[in-house]
Amino acid sequence: MTAPLRRLPARALPAAVLATAALIAAGCGSSSSSSSNPDAIKVVATTTQLGDIVRSIGGDAVDVHQILRPNTDPHDYEPRPRDIQETADAKVVVTSGDGLDHWMGEVVDNAGGSPAVLDASDGQPVSRPGEDGEGSVDPHWWHDPRNVEHAIGAIRDALVKADPNQRAAIERGAAAYLAKVKAMxxxxxxCFAAVPEAQRKLVTDHDAFGYFAQRYGLDVVGAVIPSQTTQAQPSAGDLAKLVATIKREDVKAIFPESSINSKLAKAIARQTGATADHQLYGDTLGPDGSAGDTYIKMELANADQMVQGFTGGQQRCAGAQSAAAR
Incomplete structure (x- = not known):
């Protein structure tokens, strides 16, 4: 069952983007294909994680246009003309929701067409960490694999509804991928059970790992940007407070993120004696060939980096290394 796109507040798309998109729609555009199947379902997925998940489920039954590229910050993204054209031709649009890709509402509106729009954050089984009842929403739901398990079912159903003739292939792909996510x-x-609880103290670039910490028993001590969006800016007081907390809690590592400039995280590490050598994939997958170029590899790589950071390099997540190679 597909869910409606949440009409979250978003900037109107720049006039130049819309004008260029109109030219592309008139016949000047190019198309992308991830499938050799001429009957593949055309899908637009907003984030790198969703692009990978949809391809893993659908295989040759889907032709996926992924809007965000690896190491692109989803919090502050200007859609390209090609994104509008691809959306106009799509049968299914999959969004991450919870405000992370709020700009996609404008893309769908301006593209025309009549795609089924699935908000993958709808109906997630795991409660949002730190929800305060005052509208605070953590949009990083994929960092708890149980939410991804739920999304797999929703995406499977949306694809089958778009083309029932490909049901068998889609359901096989979904079942196989679900088993891999559970194993991850x-x-x-x-891996984390092997690290003493008192050492599992997490400081990241921004507050993106609440779901991950809640799932695996980590203690979120703080973040360089004390917000769930990278568009926020820490004040001098915020940074001073974080430095004091890191020293008081004897935090061994600050974890920069692949899509954020690590300069500030490294500066805080120098002030506190912590290391900033272990990078995480927070909002985005890594490029092809990197340790985090799929959703499953991303989370395994994050676990390995955290275990190394928490233990001062004394331990690694050997299971994560071997699982990522499969």
Whole structure:
């Protein structure tokens, strides 16, 4: 069952983007293909994680246009003309929701067409960490694999509804991928269980790992940007407070993120004696060939980096390394 796109506040798309998109729609554009199947379902996925998940489920049954590129910050993205054209031709649009890709509402509106729009954050089974009842929403739901398991079912159903003739292939792909996500979840949990609880103190670039911490028993001590969006800016007082907390809690590592400039995280590390050598994938997958170029590899790589950071390099997540190679 597909869910409606949440009409969150978003900037209107720049006039130049819309004008260029109109030219592309008139016949000057190019198309992308991830499938050799001429009957593949055309899907637009907003984020790198969703692009990978949809391709893993659909295989040759889907032709996926992924809007965000690796190491692109989804919080502050200006859609390209090609994104509008691809959306105009899509049968299914999959969004991450919870405000992360709020700009996609404008893309769908301006593209025309009549795609089924699935908000993958709808109906997630895991409660949002730190929800305060006053509208605070953590949009990083994929960092708890149980939410991804739910999204797999929703995406499977949306694809089958778009083309029932491809049901068998889609359902096989979804079942196989679900098994891989469950295995990854078990591997990561085992890795952290081997680290003493008192050492699992997490400081990241921004507050993107609440779901991950909640799932695996980590203590979120703080973040360089004390917000769930990278568009926020820390004040001098925020940074001073974080430095004091890191020293008081004897935090061994600050974890920069792949899509954020690490300069500030490294500066805080120098002030506190912590390391900033272990990079995480927070909002985005890494480029092809990197340790985080798929959703499953991303989470395994994050676990390995955290275990190294928490233990001062004394331990690694060996299970994550071998699982990522499969």
């Amino acid at each position: 979840d078990a591997t990561v949990a085992k």
